[in-house]
Amino acid sequence: MNRFGEQLRSSMIKDYFWHYIAYDDLKDALKTQYVTDPSPSNPKPDRKPWTESDERRFVALLESELDKVATFQSLKSNEIIQRIKASEREVNHVVSRLDIPASGSRRASERPTDEDFLLLEADLSDIIADVHDLAKFTQLNYTGFQKIIKKHDKQTMWYLKPVFATRLNAKPFFKDNYDAFVVKLSRLYDLVRTKGNPVKGDSSAGGGQQNFIRQTTKYWVHPDNITELKLIVLKHLPVLVFNPSKEFEEKDSAITSIYYDNPDTWELYKGRLQKTEGAEAIRLRWYGGMDVDQIFVERKTHREDWTGEKSVKARFPMKEKYVNSYLSGDMTVGSVFEKMRKDGKKSEQQIADWEALAKEVQYRAVTRNLQPVCRTFYHRTAFQLPGDARVRISLDTELSMIREDNLDGRRRAGDNWRRMDIGIDWPFRQLPPEDIERFPYAVLEVKLQTQAGQEPPQWIRDLTASHLVEAVPKFSKFIHGCATLFPDKINLLPFWFPQMDVDIRKPVTHDDDDETDDEVEQRGDNTATDGTQIANPAIYERRLTEATRNELDVEERVGVDFLAGDEDYPLYDSDDESDFDDALEEARRVGGPYYYRMLLSSYLQRTGHITWEVLKAITPRPRATQIPEAGSNGITVLGTGKRTVKRFTAPKGKRIHVPIRVEPKVYFAAERTFLSWLEFSILIGSIAATLLNFGSDYVTFASAWIFTTIAIMCLLYSVMLYVWRVDKIRKRRDVKRIYYEKWGPTMLCLGLLLAVLVNFILRVRHGNGIASDNNSQSQNQIVANMSSYDMRGLEL
Template sequence: MRFGLTLRKSIYPPWKDHYIDYKKLKLLLREHETRDDSQDGSDDESPEWTDQDEETFVQELINVQLDKVNAFQVNTYKQLRDRTSDCEAKLEPLVVKDDGSHQVKDADQRRQMAESAMKDLDTITKELSELEKYSRINFTGFLKAAKKHDRKRGTRYKVRPLLQVRLSQLPFNSEDYSPLLYRLSTMYSFIHQNLGQRGSGQPTDGGPTVDTHLGQDAYTSHKFWVHMDNVLEVKTYILRRLPVLVYNPSVSTKDLQMTHKDPTITSLYFDSPKFELYNQKVAKTPGASSLRLRWTGQLRDRPEIFLEKKAMSDGDSSKEVRVRIKEKHIESFLKGEYKMEKIINRMESRDVPVSDNAEALRRDVEEIQSFIREQRLEPVLRATFTRTAFQIPGDDKLRISLDTDLALIREDSLDLERPCRDPDNWHRTDIDDREMEFPFSEIRSGEISRFPYALLEIKVRGGNLPSDPSPLDRNQFPSKNLENHPPPPSLPPSRPSGLLSFIPLTMSRYATAHRQPSSPPLPPGVRAPRTWLKDSGPVRVEAKVWLANQRTFIKWQHICVLLATLSLGLYNAASVENTIARSLAIVYTCFAIFAGGWGWWMYVTRARWIRERSGRDFDNVAGPMVVCLGLAVALVLNFWFKYNAKVWNEDEPNSPKGSATSPGNVTTQDVEGAWMLVNQAAAAAGRRGL
């Protein structure tokens, strides 16, 4: 598809006058002009392209169009921030005082204020998503125009380097929307609490939640790929239902709204020199396990580091063992020398319930270290990505995460002559000491692979959501996939794909109230049947379906009888010398035979499809088209032959006009007799009910 058409389809109507004028740039470029003396068909510079033309094009591209688009983008984003601040001021009276009382006493008034603010937030969120699309499509337009110039008119001047320098000096297409998204998420969460759309979880102040869960987790995971052009649209869709989750508890709400960005998460994966864990994961071997080190941010900031062991079970379910460890103890822990004795002893010195956690920690440490020792594991791969997570405050049954800027980097030391990582160290110091960030341009191309899409992951704790209506149900965000409804028996089971797996099934209260509960887990050794009992018997078809097929067959036979009657009457009424009339009668007879055969064939075919309950389309226009077009052609030929015969008789004065014995001519008596027979046959057919 040409970019001009793509641009026209991507225009947001309220902002149509603020997009790049790509058509004007093409007119200034005069792209359709080519050199008359060009023998190889190349797009070389035409003789008419002058320095004045070059200056006009560059002036329009760099100073007019780019300034127009950048000014609109900056002003619109500023207006969105101001409108967000107005929404915050509108919600200020709904904040509960320190003594627990409300500033607005009337509950109905509080609800109206919250609903009004919700509508404003929805408008802001929609325009923010459109603004991101606006920036992206215009940025592409400038690059396309510069590329077209350099290819067609760039013999002496190249405009692309100048454009790139100008773009780097402007905030256009480099605006970070994360702070505004966090503010919107905070207000959405606050409004949901005031409207009673949050469950009885832990009390929150309306801000984003904090990830503080440790230990062993059992959950079901569903993953999807998201195109980078749709990332912001997906974020704004989710944050209307779930608040953003913050990974750093020390971040205040004010800092979150002003400067906080999505965190960068680093995962260091372990494997054996023969990549046994990877091969088991690819082959989906039962009990396939993985081990990784994980932290958020840069190591210089001393983040919390977790050592996680994940074991896969049937389907997408998994069990995770997670241990928190300090950076200085990682090397000794991997060698089996450090067993976290001090932490375990400190936990055992406390009361009994916590000592149970100490015993669980001892088992986790022993399990991970024995796993490393038996599999001979070492760091082989680093995965870095920027994560935006969404979770209901105080309710960890469901978490949605969106990972962008994903890069896979070699971390192995398998090649002892040229190792990517120092064998005596557990990580690559060249990356962590220099605090490299995406896109990691300093790393050699053979050591890094950048994933071109974003990853959307939906985690459901315990595999199934509880049967009682959850806060997510009341937020109108459930899906057939997340609630683990069984698929229809007529359809094969399949994995969910795309965003359709969590788009609301309906927005009505009736459907929410009558939504079926999730099916309980089956006992061990018991599997759900593939075919239900109600579908295992013979296929039952209603009588009206058969009758409809029979009515269609009878109508085709009616057409067959009419055409046969017409052809028979025409043939009998024509004289022996009238070859044209008799030929047309034979043609009509062929159409009658075709109509009868077509009706019978379609009747038998459709009856078979009905018995098989086929999903094919029962319509077939081939037969009616043949009959209609054939009759039309026959009538035209009949008129043409009659007209030629009339003209031929007038050209021969010795021949008596209108003679009944003239070959090729039908007398009036013959025609009247033929139509009399046709009418009699039609009346007889009508009396018989055909």
């Protein structure tokens, strides 16, 4: 990673140059004078100790920088607000002129033209670009203050961080929420883009959605890229506002879910993690604050692709006052929907569907002893055309996972279905660290409903391939929360868990033939470099989409590097590899002779492994060609320098679950392989039986016994291999021997080769003696025949 000073200089916006934190000046202010002047013999002499006057001087400079940044941020923010209001008045004025008749009126010429809407769109694009620039400005300066304070405390040993945190809170330029800007700009931009005819439909949070099926892909977004990503998406999809009649408030985007599981077996967690057929997740969700009366009870069911069905999320609404009695089984399902049926606002069919679902959820909650274990909270910004769910993008920020259980003796939720000591007051500073996991990234979900063979829109493909996102397939807030909050209860971890320490930010790449902003401004028109006309200024497009190529991430780099290797999944230690470590860790807890036996077995196993590796290293064999590093002969692999690969290993006593796709045909393939082994064993056994029954010398008998031994070994090996494979497939273990077995066929071929060679050698060695014996027997037989012929002749 580059130093922050270099990053700051490279990221500065030209128009804001004089308003950034003077990071280099602050760094210089941390340096005191030298005790003696530098000399060739002592180029870096010691510096004078940090004094109180030095501290006052540095704090005064730091205060002036904070005032400069906070003042500019406040002025620029107010300027953007005024520009949005002015643009809103202009948009409303232009849209109101659409009511003028197109003909037959003296005011027909006052109807807005396409050029009017293009000018409005350009104006809004400039505002969006300014919001993006201000968000970047704020983020960079806040990081700069944090960096310089950390450097100050480390070098001077005068701890300024607690005191300066108070000063930052007094001038919280970094706490501005740009969501209100995004929502307002989205509505105006959609109005202009559709020329005053925005798409209309149901914009509710999901109350009218009973069962819905979507193809979903998930990504992580670094906090530095959140605002930029929102501004890119709103140019294609409007922000989905749940209640357009009221002004946007932060609590309107808050979503809270309570997940249930059996804390003794964690069956729902394991089922969702391993993606077993029919695995369920049961949660209670509400939108907004704690005073919301409507709770949604949801059940997510996973379906394997081979079943021909899709995973489904089903839900039904319930009053908050009924939740406890419903989950405990004290209240019947009919009582829950009794008032709803009397009101007559819902159809009888819909109520009947809800009742069937409610009965199933209640039965599972009671019989499986499901209890609240984990709460997830986040603010969601959804982008979607109202009433059109073909493309839906949601961005969840400020994601937090919170414990809801009573397992360690603390009464968090008590007998209630949720804890009441917190609400939506993120970041929940009242909670102890062991009760909360503040997720470091935002979660982007792209949900598409496309027909068979239909490609997603190009802008979505560009966005998901850009440096702004990191793909994390099958990421689950519930799974991550449980794995993080219950480390002493859960030993099976999701595959993304070890990657939390890896920085997901990626460098922005540039096209060599891209024009600079100055060149675009000098051209002074709305013509793209390829000659096509564009509706928005190219400056904004360059700022937001200057890089759509995504440099290879960790998984992609390792996948390419190991294409010619002998490891199937080099990123993670597989479940099978850590089984013995788990057993050893468990034996350590038990202690006694059992532990020492396991420890001795561990040492013997490691010794054997090391011996085998040494033998492999010294044995002459074909080896892969080593690719030279960059700089040795001018060759650079994958556009990077020296290649380094990080292998993720689970902590002691834990296993990383590597997702494996298991379909019925995998079981059938294992069965067919076993039958092939069985057929081959029977064939070899038949050869052995033939030789044994019809042979008349010891060479034949020796060959028969060798073939019999090979047939028996093949039978035993095939049975054990089949049982082992079926067990690993059922447990979804990532073991490459499930699909690839090199030792069995190799040993079989060597055994058959040995049998043929033994038969040939013995036959050659004893062939002469056997031939002479046969010749003597033939001569005696001829003499006997001739004698009997002579006797018959005499009798005649």
